[in-house]
Amino acid sequence: MLEISNLVKIYPGPVAALRDVTLEIPHGMFGLLGPNGSGKTTLMKILAGLLEPTSGRVVLDGTDVTEQPEAVWPRLGNLPQGFGFYPNLSGEAMLLHLLRLKGVAAPGGLRRLCDELLERVNLTAAAKQRTKEYSGGMRQRLGIAQAIAGNPDLLIVDEPTAGLDPEERQRFYNLLPGLATERTVLLSTHIVEDVASLCPRMAFVRKGRILAATSPAEAREALSGTIYAGAATPKEVGGLPPTATLIKSHFIEGQNLCRLHLKEVDPPTGFMLSEPTLEDAYMLAMRAAEALETRPGAAA
Ligand code: ADP
Ligand code: MG
Secondary structure (H helix, E strand, O other): EEEEEEEEEEEEOOOOEEEEEEEEOOEEHHHHHHEOOHHHHHHHHHHOOOOOOEEEEEEEEEEEEEOOOHHHHHEEEEEEEOOOOOOEEEEEHHHHHHHHHHHHOOOOOOOHHHHHHHHHOOOHHHHOOOOHHHHHHHHHHHHHOOOOOOOOOOEEOOOOOOOOOHHHHHHHHHHHHHOOOOEEEEEEEEEEHHHHHHHEEEEEEEOOOEEEEEOHHHHOOOOOOOOEEOOOHHHHHHHHOOOEEEEEEEEEEOOOEEEEEEOOOOOOOEEEEOOOOHHHHHHHHHHHHHHHHOOOOOOO
């Protein structure tokens, strides 16, 4: 269990990257979903004991991360955003180098551990290939291999699917749930599908604040009976009553398809009740927060 209490991070500027974040993260997969700049990387660096918060506390299974980061490092695996490799080293040589740096215990020898880790992330066949020839998905899997070395209690992965094509993303998804059976895996992402596919628990984050800590199922259920889908011209969309929220509109085969959140209003002609999605819940949470922020007198 990871307990985050009243975490604040102000960068010089000043930039308020985290504004009073309180969150309990249980064992298993947990998704942190928010747009770019919402503070995900800042939060993960603090959780990993790599960045000092301005105030607040982080406790991992009873150990205070902010007071004793060195005590937590051996129990922690980290795949930072944009993790890079030496391009001319093979995947195997790179991993071996990272394992040495990390100083993980390997009773059967580092080479054997290296082989086991490559096997675990399905890179055995590419072990001798240079990392510069790796696809984005292979790089991320190599990143996971170094992160899980030493069998950490907490695995932090920051935006691991950014830039992966849909097929690579699916292959990456296959890897993660198996790693979350006996540890906490914290995944940050701006991609709703990552959380919908992988995370039984999650939080929406925006501008350094947690908007909701919930599960995808709960978030969808809360919208049951309020989401409508249909085609509408921009003019029709403009004429919606103020109690209706346009969640998204996009063109499909020349038709402007819209999703609407309606409360106690009849749907426009041609709109049908639709199953809520996690994306609906996410977009609505962001809209509601935005409305609060732009209220006169709201804090910037
Ligand atoms: P995310 O990972 O969700 O994109 P970040 O944690 O990287 O968000 O950034 C949160 C906010 O803090 C952004 O406004 C970003 O510009 C700012 N920020 C991040 N790192 C620094 C830094 N070292 N100095 C000043 N501002 C920073
Ligand atoms: Mg980030």
